Amino acid sequence: MALFDPNEWWSPEGWSRAPLRRARAPRCAVEINREVARRWLAGAAFCLCFACLAPPALIPAAFAGLMGLAGLASVGLALLRREHPLEPAHLTAWDEAALFFAVSLGLGLIL
Secondary structure (H helix, E strand, C coil): CCCCCCHCCCCCCCCCCCCCCCCCCCHHHHHHHHHHHHHHHHHHHHHHHCCCCCHHHHHHHHHHHHHHHHHHHHHHHHHHHCCCCCCCCCCHHHHHHHHHHHHHHHHHCCC
């Protein structure tokens, strides 16, 4: 048992006792992949919106930097969720972070 587990914040027992595990139905890989894809698209859209606040000549550089920061946020999410980086069945937050970093690096190399 981990002392700090964000998945169990609101358990009736609190953190002082052993948390109660609720039985959840396992989600299928397609549903998880859709969730990761939507989260990545939303993150990329937010990065593009905030990059548009920069001067026109700096929009690609700002977008690349914001995509790198979004990749770091995805790494933090993957660490909090304790996801395995090489999950073969479905996409994870690690894959999302890798895509953010790939777009950021690609834009950086083009510029």
